[in-house]
Amino acid sequence: MSPAAPSAPRCHVCAAEVAPGSERCPKCGADQRAEVCPHCSGVAGASAHPELRFRCDVCGGPRVPVADARIKRSGREVPHLQKARAAASARSVWRAAGIAASVLLGFELFLFAVLLLVLSASVGLFTAGLLTMAPVAVFALWAFRRAKSRGQDVAPALDAAWVSVASDVARQSERPLTAGALASTLRIGESQAEELLALLEVNDVVRGAVSPAGEFGYAPKLRVGAAPADEAEAHALAAAEEEAFAAGQLAQRTAHVDPTKR
Known part of the structure; x- marks a missing residue:
């Protein structure tokens, strides 16, 4: 008896059949690049939104999508x-x-x-x-x-969340992080990624660096001095950094998602 043919993948929102490798459901349009939602804990995609930037396809809560599965989130967002x-x-x-x-x-x-x-x-x-x-x-x-x-409380909170995730991406990058790479990872426009990187550099998270191939990017900045006493102190320092980043008011910068990435 020949083995049964594998069933076609289905949309995690409406259960319609989706072509292998497809990023969106042809029926409901839900994003198939699923991650665990921090609000509903459901495994769902995130779609572009004019105010929330990205929101969960299931519960509608704001999300910061990360296209690279190798990036480990700190959870501070x-x-x-x-x-x-x-x-x-x-x-x-x-x-x-x-x-x-x-x-x-x-x-x-x-x-x-x-x-x-x-x-x-x-x-x-x-x-x-x-x-x-x-x-x-x-x-x-x-x-x-x-x-x-x-x-008026929505945009500053989103700013802090996006900066937190951008910090995670920058700290885990194996090579100098370029605006194009960050834009692809966070599914935003390259100009918005450049401004995020500039804010990270101003706040001492990254520094300008040149790769062996001669490409300019940003690498995690090494800090001089005593290390934090424990993990809680490290998280407190990172949270303080992110609150400072939020003062940069990224609302107008990251609210406009690159149409090619929707």
Whole structure:
């Protein structure tokens, strides 16, 4: 009896058949370059998103994809990604609350206008209308301000996550890391990769180096001085570095994903 032919690979999102080596599902478009999602723990791909840069195809949480399976993540990006997701979710809740309050305010204005036509204007009617509509109007304004405030927390958290992963890639590179190599690994545009590398160099993670082939790149920077006392201290130092990187505001730099890598 001849052995059974191997079954065709299937999409991890919709279970449709996918051609071997295909990067996207022909049916749902899900990315087939799957990794474990730090939010839902599902093995899924990540697709480009205009604000979150990349998001999980299953749960929609922000992700930083790494195309090279040899790169070992430190995991320091996970709290930043979770913070970005929490901020985006809170923004949606406050925005929905503001919209609901605005609709209620509109209904109250309509009802007030009807009462004016039926009962005619009076001090009591205006007082009742003011006491009824003012709190709703104030809440709507406050909800929209909260939504805007929470939305402003998304980009810095994503910045810190991307810098953390870029640091991991740079530290594990066997040769001077070029912008093209980093762009391919993180699936971003080469110009964004150049700016990431520049920030890593400014913050003493990498230094400019020339490979034996004469190609300019960036190599991990050797630090002079005593080593950290333990792993916890090393992680604390790295986290402090990443917070400094986040101050560089990469939102406008890494938000635009190279269309050829989508």
